[in-house]
Amino acid sequence: MTFFDHFGRYLLMIKGMLTKPENWRMYWKELMKQCQDIGIGSLGIVVVVALFIGAVSTLQTAYQLVSNLIPKSTIAQIVRDTVILEFAPTITCIVLAGVVGSKIASELGNMRVSEQIDALEIMGINTKAYLIMPKILASFLMIPVLVIIAGVLGIWGGRLAGILSGILSPEQFDEGLLSGFLPFNVSFALYKAYTFAFIISSIPAYFGYFVKGGALEIGKASTTAVVTSCIMILFADYILAALLL
Amino acid sequence: MIEIKNLRKVFGDKVVINDVSAVMEAGKTNLIIGASGSGKTVFMKCLVGLFEPDRGNILYNGLDFTGMEDEQRKELRQQIGMLFQGSALFDSQTVEQNVMFPLDMFTRLNHHEKLKKVNEVLDRVNLKDANKKFPAEISGGMKKRVGIARAIVLNPRYLFCDEPNSGLDPQTSLVIDKLIHEVTKEFNMTTVINTHDMNSVMEIGDHIIYMYQGEKEWEGSNKEIIYSKSKKLNDFIFASEFLQDVKEMRMLEAEGKAVNGKNGK
Ligand SMILES: Nc1ncnc2c1ncn2[C@@H]1O[C@H](COP(=O)(O)OP(=O)(O)O)[C@@H](O)[C@H]1O
Ligand SMILES: [Mg+2]
Numbered sequence: 001m002t003f004f005d006h007f008g009r010y011l012l013m014i015k016g017m018l019t020k021p022e023n024w025r026m027y028w029k030e031l032m033k034q035c036q037d038i039g040i041g042s043l044g045i046v047v048v049v050a051l052f053i054g055a056v057s058t059l060q061t062a063y064q065l066v067s068n069l070i071p072k073s074t075i076a077q078i079v080r081d082t083v084i085l086e087f088a089p090t091i092t093c094i095v096l097a098g099v100v101g102s103k104i105a106s107e108l109g110n111m112r113v114s115e116q117i118d119a120l121e122i123m124g125i126n127t128k129a130y131l132i133m134p135k136i137l138a139s140f141l142m143i144p145v146l147v148i149i150a151g152v153l154g155i156w157g158g159r160l161a162g163i164l165s166g167i168l169s170p171e172q173f174d175e176g177l178l179s180g181f182l183p184f185n186v187s188f189a190l191y192k193a194y195t196f197a198f199i200i201s202s203i204p205a206y207f208g209y210f211v212k213g214g215a216l217e218i219g220k221a222s223t224t225a226v227v228t229s230c231i232m233i234l235f236a237d238y239i240l241a242a243l244l245l
Numbered sequence: 246m247i248e249i250k251n252l253r254k255v256f257g258d259k260v261v262i263n264d265v266s267a268v269m270e271a272g273k274t275n276l277i278i279g280a281s282g283s284g285k286t287v288f289m290k291c292l293v294g295l296f297e298p299d300r301g302n303i304l305y306n307g308l309d310f311t312g313m314e315d316e317q318r319k320e321l322r323q324q325i326g327m328l329f330q331g332s333a334l335f336d337s338q339t340v341e342q343n344v345m346f347p348l349d350m351f352t353r354l355n356h357h358e359k360l361k362k363v364n365e366v367l368d369r370v371n372l373k374d375a376n377k378k379f380p381a382e383i384s385g386g387m388k389k390r391v392g393i394a395r396a397i398v399l400n401p402r403y404l405f406c407d408e409p410n411s412g413l414d415p416q417t418s419l420v421i422d423k424l425i426h427e428v429t430k431e432f433n434m435t436t437v438i439n440t441h442d443m444n445s446v447m448e449i450g451d452h453i454i455y456m457y458q459g460e461k462e463w464e465g466s467n468k469e470i471i472y473s474k475s476k477k478l479n480d481f482i483f484a485s486e487f488l489q490d491v492k493e494m495r496m497l498e499a500e501g502k503a504v505n506g507k508n509g510k
Binding site for chain 2: 023025110115118119122123125126
């Protein structure tokens with residue numbers, strides 16, 4: 001299949017998903033389950049990644065700013081902006097593409113291969129709507145929250161690393177943190193978060209839903225899903241930066 | 246009743262179902278038999294709309310399924326139950342949740358009423374004390390029973406079973422066959438079964454269609470199959486010498502000749 005075949009089928013999948021639920025209560029239940037899987041399920045890894053990325057960026061920024069003419073508080077300013085603009089949304093979402101993406105692709109792939117999707121279709125359920133839509137909505141709800149958590153923890157991790165390594169005092173860091181803050185940067189991070197949330201949920205859903213074959217193909221589909229999502233995230237990252245900054 | 250008219254299905258340039266017509270009557274177990282790869286699963290999936298046929302019509306009690314809009318199809322499908330070859334149970338749900346799922350989705354019963362109905366059907370398929378077990382914790386035969394229970398919980402008018410006996414021992418196979426046969430009569434369902442199990446053919450073959458490389462090669466009942474003249478069918482059904490002997494004996498019996506002294510060649 002060519003890229004255009006995939007893209008066409010992907011669009012049809014998205015279109016096919018937009019119908020009225022057979023039963024609102026069951027869809028709501030599925031949405032809550034997905035929120036739990038996606039949100040709570042990946043909170044741990046997001047926390048760890050954010051803390052370390054923030055810490056490392058303080059150390060590396062300090063290492064690169066050797067001039068005595070630049071006040072120490074500038075380090076905090078740079079850490080804040082890189083964490084908010086790039087690290088919190090992009091790195092978090094690349095990690096989530098691995099964690100959430102592979103889970104979505106393998107869950108749907110397994111359901112396809114073991115004919116559970118067919119079983120739902122036979123009952124008269126629109127499986128695109130029932131299985132894929134809640135995953136995309138749950139990602140819209142949870143991933144921006146995870147990105148905000150990552151941003152806060154990243155900056156906090158940077159502050160902690162700065163203090164522990166004696167690079168700058170808490171007062172210097174807080175001074176830098178508050179100077180020249182642009183609220184737009186936070187909005188920009190959220191635009192990214194929503195875009196990436198759609199990529200992380202819909203692309204793996206596509207590869208999982210249309211799996212053919214057996215266990216081996218599920219593994220392959222899940223790898224393809226993660227790789228494609230990561231590339232699309234980086235691509236979208238560039239486009240958003242070019243358009244909005 | 247399901248009427249199939251000139252059904253054809255092609256994958257690429259391979260004709261998998263070629264111009265098959267048949268009538269499946271209510272209250273009967275309609276068997277599709279044939280070697281592996283003869284197109285049984287594809288045929289069944291065309292009937293229920295999991296594959297779109299390339300040509301032909303499928304009429305459910307006179308309503309043309311092939312030309313239906315999605316919404317109409319969804320409605321009709323609530324009258325269809327299907328047992329899949331691998332049972333296709335939802336593996337994140339318990340037996341009870343699996344059987345309750347169609348009730349959750351399509352009825353407004355309260356939990357107590359749903360539970361009552363679930364226990365009724367589980368009882369009907371002789372499955373007790375397994376309510377809280379997960380599919381991974383039960384045997385193949387039990388999975389098939391749960392599959393049947395889930396398929397009939399909404400009292401469907403049409404039941405489809407794709408190789409209900411695959412992977413089961415002969416004794417369990419017979420029990421599952423009998424069960425499908427009984428519920429078919431009991432609820433006057435139109436039942437279609439894919440199988441290559443000779444016990445099923447002889448025991449519950451009210452109406453049999455023999456498929457050979459995607460074409461209908463023979464049609465009849467289990468009473469008639471013994472006397473069929475089709476060489477392909479005979480080679481398929483009476484594959485072992487033992488079964489050939491049985492066939493010869495039956496034919497001799499039917500011709501009214503004494504069997505005495507004729508047993509054994
Ligand atoms: N989705 C598909 N795409 C292409 N070919 C298929 C597909 N499904 C089945 N076939 C082919 O159709 C033929 C009949 O298969 P099937 O109906 O599964 O046979 P069986 O009688 O064993 O159930 C086989 O040759 C198979 O390779
Ligand atoms: Mg088959």
